[in-house]
Amino acid sequence: MNTPIGAVGCLTVDQVREVLIEATSAPSLHNSQPWRFHCTADAIALHADRSRAVPVADPEDRELLLACGAALLNLRLAIRAAGVQPDVNVLPHRCASDLLAIVRPARRRPATPTDVELAAAIPRRRTNRKPFLPTLVPMSLHSQLRQAAEAERAWLAIPEREQLPKLQALAQQAHDAQLADAEFVAELRHWTGRGPETPDGVPASSSGPIPEPQDEWVLRDYSSGQANSRVAGKDFEPEPLICVLGSFQDGVSAQLHAGMAMQRVLLAATAAGLSSSFLSQIVEVPTTRKELRELIGGGLWPQAVLRIGYGSPVPATPRRSLDDVVDAPARS
Ligand SMILES: Cc1cc2nc3c(=O)[nH]c(=O)nc-3n(C[C@H](O)[C@H](O)[C@H](O)COP(=O)(O)O)c2cc1C
Structure with missing residues (x-):
């Protein structure tokens, strides 16, 4: 069953699903995916999901925050690539809660070539643990x-x-x-x-x-x-x-x-x-x-x-479905 995601700000329902999929393809320590998203009519909120912490390797949740930051950048870029300007409020409650950012897809604005190029790289980025070619990076x-x-x-x-x-x-x-x-x-x-x-x-x-x-x-x-x-x-x-x-x-x-x-x-x-x-x-x-x-x-x-x-291709790792990471009130 699909999460009943509605339109958010300038984004259509399909665009909201798309930008959330891009956000969740971010890397995370052990692929723990320590994030949750809450959608309302005008904003997507990013929360840390501390139930998915990795407490021995990352006792202070530092890498958990890195992963959430990576998801936030993906979200920003995916919204930009859709031709919409995201207004981002980082840590609206300062550091006092698990609410990490509120992203408002507020108004239309054409994407820059860099936005498009980086957003296109989101689904192609993978952690590649295999040997790379001996060729030096220029x-x-x-x-x-x-x-x-x-x-x-x-x-x-x-x-x-x-x-x-x-x-x-x-x-x-x-x-x-x-x-x-x-x-x-x-x-x-x-x-x-x-x-x-x-x-x-x-x-x-x-x-x-x-x-x-x-x-x-x-x-x-x-x-x-x-x-x-x-x-x-x-x-x-x-x-x-x-x-x-x-x-x-x-x-x-x-x-x-x-x-x-x-x-x-x-x-x-x-x-x-x-x-x-x-x-x-x-x-x-x-x-x-x-x-x-x-x-x-x-x-x-x-x-x-x-x-x-320079590496050779490796397969993508799986992600949890949007149903498991998004809270969204049903909207018509
Ligand atoms: C903060 C952070 C630390 C990570 N540390 C390691 C690591 O030490 N060794 C490793 O092989 N992968 C590490 N990873 C990669 C994750 O295992 C990887 O992102 C996850 O399995 C998802 O795979 P993907 O990056 O191919 O999408 C790390 C990722 C993040 C975000």
């Missing part, structure tokens, strides 16, 4: 990715090649710390290695190949127990492009905005033909997050660590 694209972060008032730090060994050591340190925690491992197992029919969590088919000794950047073991064995000769890229999405403050508002910036970077990468994956251990473990903050200069709060490069 510097011109580094600039485009940085600009995408800056457009949402965040910063994309791209560590120099000589900083990568330190970054890699931090990733390994964080990974080891997490795997030594039985509660973390139980939570990871709960959310990953799922069958294709489940609407949330990470399907086994989305895991990367089983790590081999030469793999330096394959850390979160989404592969455990899975038979995603390596195709001969398909090693991970020797010089990955690793980017650290940072915010100028930390806290609820900064993390929500960082989620929008993270998603704009991921969509800009997708639009440029690039693939991406996450290396979140470093920012999930407090000691390594602190060291990463120092590594990138001390002025930014690291929010997400991304690996970007």
Whole structure:
């Protein structure tokens, strides 16, 4: 049964369904999809759904807010691509509730080419944990990715090649710390290695190949127990492009905005033909997050660590249906 969604502001019923589907295709830690949408005649409200938190890996709901920020950017872009201007009120009750934003599709306004390009990338963006080609990402694209972060008032730090060994050591340190925690491992197992029919969590088919000794950047073991064995000769890229999405403050508002910036970077990468994956251990473990903050200069709060490069196609992961995430009064 379909959720009885009605028209909202300038959007028709079909457009409302479409923009909500785009919003829910945002990435989230373990594909937990920690959001709810409430539609009224003139607005779509985005709420954090804390019942879908991942409390061991993300005890302060920081990554939950990143995911909701990503969903909010998708919603904004999808509305823009429909030729409508969204008036967005972020944290209308300050940080005091789970109401994260109210989006009013208020008036018609033609989409810009950038809006159209980024909105078109929403359904094509996927987390790609497979090896990327050894081809280096050109510097011109580094600039485009940085600009995408800056457009949402965040910063994309791209560590120099000589900083990568330190970054890699931090990733390994964080990974080891997490795997030594039985509660973390139980939570990871709960959310990953799922069958294709489940609407949330990470399907086994989305895991990367089983790590081999030469793999330096394959850390979160989404592969455990899975038979995603390596195709001969398909090693991970020797010089990955690793980017650290940072915010100028930390806290609820900064993390929500960082989620929008993270998603704009991921969509800009997708639009440029690039693939991406996450290396979140470093920012999930407090000691390594602190060291990463120092590594990138001390002025930014690291929010997400991304690996970007040229990958081959991977399937989309499932999402919960709109019936499960949207509250909407029936309208004629
Ligand atoms: C804040 C955040 C952290 C994430 N951390 C990791 C990670 O450490 N390792 C990983 O393989 N995927 C990570 N992911 C990716 C999610 O697992 C992925 O978004 C989810 O499974 C949905 O798949 P999709 O991105 O292909 O749509 C993260 C996503 C978000 C938003």
